Amino acid sequence: xxxxxxxxxxxxxxxxxxxxxxxxxxxxxxxxxxxxxxxxxxxxxxxxxxxxxxxxxxxxxxxxxxxxxxxxxxxxxxxxxxxxxxxxxxxxxxxxxxxxxxxxxxxxxxxxxxxxxxxxxxxxxxxxxxxxxxxxxxxxxxxxxxxxxxxxxxxxxxxxxxxxxxxxxxxxxxxxxxxxxxxxxxxxxxxxxxxxxxxxxxxxxxxxxxxxxxxxxxxxxxxxxxxxxxxxxxxxxxxxxxxxxxxxxxxxxxxxxxxxxxxxxxxxxxxxxxxxxxxxxxxxxxxxxxxxxxxxxxxxxxxxxxxxxxxxxxxxxxxxxxxxxxxxxxxxxxxxxxxxxxxxxxxxxxxxxxxxxxxxxxxxxxxxxxxxxxxxxxxxxxxxxxxxxxxxxxxxxxxxxxxxxxxxxxxxxxxxxxxxxxxxxxxxxxxxxxxxxxxxxxxxxxxxxxxxxxxxxxxxxxxxxxxxxxxxxxxxxxxxxxxxxxxxxxxxxxxxxxxxxxxxxxxxxxxxxxxxxxxxxxxxxxxxxxxxxxxxxxxxxxxxxxxxxxxxxxxxxxxxxxxxxxxxxxxxxxxxxxxxxxxxxxxxxxxxxxxxxxxxxxxxxxxxxxxxxxxxxxxxxxxxxxxxxxxxxxxxxxxxxxxxxxxxxxxxxxxxxxxx
RNA sequence: ACCGGAGUAGCUCAGCUGGUUAGAGCGUCGGAAUCAUAAUCCGUAGGUCGGGGGUUCAAGUCCCUCCUCCGGUACCA
Numbered sequence: 001x002x003x004x005x006x007x008x009x010x011x012x013x014x015x016x017x018x019x020x021x022x023x024x025x026x027x028x029x030x031x032x033x034x035x036x037x038x039x040x041x042x043x044x045x046x047x048x049x050x051x052x053x054x055x056x057x058x059x060x061x062x063x064x065x066x067x068x069x070x071x072x073x074x075x076x077x078x079x080x081x082x083x084x085x086x087x088x089x090x091x092x093x094x095x096x097x098x099x100x101x102x103x104x105x106x107x108x109x110x111x112x113x114x115x116x117x118x119x120x121x122x123x124x125x126x127x128x129x130x131x132x133x134x135x136x137x138x139x140x141x142x143x144x145x146x147x148x149x150x151x152x153x154x155x156x157x158x159x160x161x162x163x164x165x166x167x168x169x170x171x172x173x174x175x176x177x178x179x180x181x182x183x184x185x186x187x188x189x190x191x192x193x194x195x196x197x198x199x200x201x202x203x204x205x206x207x208x209x210x211x212x213x214x215x216x217x218x219x220x221x222x223x224x225x226x227x228x229x230x231x232x233x234x235x236x237x238x239x240x241x242x243x244x245x246x247x248x249x250x251x252x253x254x255x256x257x258x259x260x261x262x263x264x265x266x267x268x269x270x271x272x273x274x275x276x277x278x279x280x281x282x283x284x285x286x287x288x289x290x291x292x293x294x295x296x297x298x299x300x301x302x303x304x305x306x307x308x309x310x311x312x313x314x315x316x317x318x319x320x321x322x323x324x325x326x327x328x329x330x331x332x333x334x335x336x337x338x339x340x341x342x343x344x345x346x347x348x349x350x351x352x353x354x355x356x357x358x359x360x361x362x363x364x365x366x367x368x369x370x371x372x373x374x375x376x377x378x379x380x381x382x383x384x385x386x387x388x389x390x391x392x393x394x395x396x397x398x399x400x401x402x403x404x405x406x407x408x409x410x411x412x413x414x415x416x417x418x419x420x421x422x423x424x425x426x427x428x429x430x431x432x433x434x435x436x437x438x439x440x441x442x443x444x445x446x447x448x449x450x451x452x453x454x455x456x457x458x459x460x461x462x463x464x465x466x467x468x469x470x471x472x473x474x475x476x477x478x479x480x481x482x483x484x485x486x487x488x489x490x491x492x493x494x495x496x497x498x499x500x501x502x503x504x505x506x507x508x509x510x511x512x513x514x515x516x517x518x519x520x521x522x523x524x525x526x527x528x529x530x531x532x533x534x535x536x537x538x539x540x541x542x543x544x545x546x547x548x549x550x551x552x553x554x555x556x557x558x559x560x561x562x563x564x565x566x567x568x569x570x571x572x573x574x575x576x577x578x579x580x581x582x583x584x585x586x587x588x589x590x591x592x593x594x595x596x597x598x599x600x601x602x603x604x605x606x607x608x609x610x611x612x613x614x615x616x617x618x619x620x621x622x623x624x625x626x627x628x629x630x631x632x633x634x635x636x637x638x639x640x641x642x643x644x645x646x647x648x649x650x651x652x653x654x655x656x657x658x659x660x
Numbered sequence: 661a662c663c664g665g666a667g668u669a670g671c672u673c674a675g676c677u678g679g680u681u682a683g684a685g686c687g688u689c690g691g692a693a694u695c696a697u698a699a700u701c702c703g704u705a706g707g708u709c710g711g712g713g714g715u716u717c718a719a720g721u722c723c724c725u726c727c728u729c730c731g732g733u734a735c736c737a
Contacts, residue, residue, distance in 0.1 A: 222663040370666045397696035465695045
């Protein structure tokens with residue numbers, strides 16, 4: 001018997017310094033989960049590992065700031081994020097953590113192999129040392145005067161005032177951010193990994209990767225062009241894994257060297273839990289295992305260059321097979337950030353929306369090729385117009401019909417009913433498979449939803465509500481087909497919205513026995529089988545008021561307001577824009593300047609109402625084209641529901657006056 | 661600064677190695693239908709593909725340049 005292809009899938013470890021936000025989900029968790037679920041439906045031999053990344057300066061810093069120990073920080077966020085992922089249906093085989101003793105051991109062992117092989121070398125560099133604290137200070141623990149602009153609170157790595165990149169040694173009058181102590185310069189010996197020596201091997205290895213995303217490949221090629229730099233792999237920090245060599249035992253392993261090894265440790269933990277402590281080797285140490293890293297674009301260099309180089313140096317492990325890196329998910333034009341936007345944190349989002357709705361909304365707008373936009377209106381619209389209207393409605397209309405006309409039992413097959421629908425669905429499933437193989441999840445989802453559209457069309461075209469009156473047997477056959485299709489849809493959708501698939505099985509009163517990819521388009525429910533109780537899969541949603549009030553409450557400063565130049569202007573002419581219901585093209589005079597503004601007020605005013613009026617305009621708005629007509633500003637109006645009134649001044653004012 | 665990526669219909673996005681009239685979903689407008697969560701199905705309109713040059717019989721797709729946005733590079737993780 002042929003041995004099955006083995007897969008290891010990883011999502012980038014989550015840094016346990018804050019709550020997971022939707023950007024992480026879009027970048028690495030959700031695509032990996034979708035992929036893994038698809039593979040499992042195919043019966044593939046796949047393990048999905050992830051965990052918390054729990055060492056490094058940032059966590060130490062947070063701990064100091066909050067006045068707690070690093071352990072408290074990581075425990076809090078590890079548990080919280082693990083729960084968020086579970087609630088969202090991310091189906092890890094294991095979600096481990098780098099603070100586990102097993103990881104410490106694995107990382108130290110890995111490090112020691114590199115050292116014993118003579119790969120690492122020592123180099124002395126200069127660092128700032130606080131005698132009061134008796135420790136070396138990492139860049140972000142240092143503050144001082146910027147040598148370029150004189151800003152007094154420049155950080156050790158960069159001046160926020162002038163943007164200059166700095167090294168802590170350049171700072172004038174450096175101070176420890178922790179104690180305020182003035183550090184001294186001290187020599188420190190560090191171990192380095194000779195990344196530059198691996199450039200040729202890496203280049204050759206990467207050149208053979210024909211099916212990688214071009215942006216990932218190009219990015220690496222760019223690195224080769226400038227030449228890889230050797231990297232320090234030790235740090236003078238407290239919060240980390242101690243270097244396993246006596247001479248350096250007061251140092252820790254640099255977190256980016258140690259963290260990726262966490263994928264290996266997590267796999268060990270997994271099989272230890274399963275009582276097969278050596279089985280991890282069958283994955284990590286078999287050359288034909290496919291290792292796939294899912295991650296965001298900020299992580300590419302570590303997974304495509306540094307980690308593979310380390311694995312090459314070590315020699316015992318499989319190298320990554322593919323890195324389907326995603327771009328970023330933005331929210332309201334801004335990128336996700338832990339410091340702002342409460343709504344973007346997974347645990348909060350799940351208080352408002354069902355996990356499948358979030359999964360669907362993100363999957364359908366996944367940043368596969370470029371940064372994408374995400375907003376709550378989209379989520380609501382996709383729920384109402386796609387999940388509820390197309391998928392939910394199909395299931396509901398079939399089940400309700402079956403209940404009222406066929407006593408909630410799968411009706412008998414009929415020889416006259418068209419069965420091409422099953423072929424179409426199988427064809428679609430093949431296409432969807434090929435999208436999954438290429439990591440094209442958005443396309444896969446589009447095609448999946450198209451299957452639900454096909455189902456609705458089949459129902460519409462056969463008009464069972466008419467058949468029931470004049471050809472009951474045929475009607476039964478159509479409904480039988482529809483019920484089989486629901487089961488297929490349950491399978492097809494399960495990588496994306498697994499909770500819904502469970503609900504579908506409940507509605508069908510069916511177990512998981514034939515819930516596999518090869519059963520798509522098959523007739524798996526026998527006539528006479530009694531259906532379960534019907535449930536609305538996706539209730540209609542309204543846009544939460546929260547979002548609106550959050551926007552309203554956002555305060556601005558007087559400086560920000562003064563950026564908006566408001567002026568009075570006189571309406572010289574006004575005409576309707578052809579083919580538009582709402583738009584008028586207005587010519588206005590503001591002082592000596594004439595402007596053309598396109599404004600959406602045609603439903604509320606007639607042109608003659610407006611001509612001669614003194615109105616208020618935004619004078620310095622970037623010009624834009626509306627219906628192909630240039631608009632050089634904006635006319636202010638008050639709007640409440642369907643009522644709209646333009647803003648005018650309280651009489652006796654000329655055009656061209658400033659409004660403030 | 662340098663390296664990589666992105667700028668395509670009102671909105672959110674596809675467009676693989678250059679090749680017939682630039683695609684999808686939503687939204688818009690119109691029609692059919694009424695079993696269904698007023699949910700479905702069919703059709704319509706809408707783009708000088710960021711600006712400007714160039715190569716080619718042919719460019720959204722290749723080259724140059726400019727503008728805007730994102731990520732990376734600094735022992736930040």
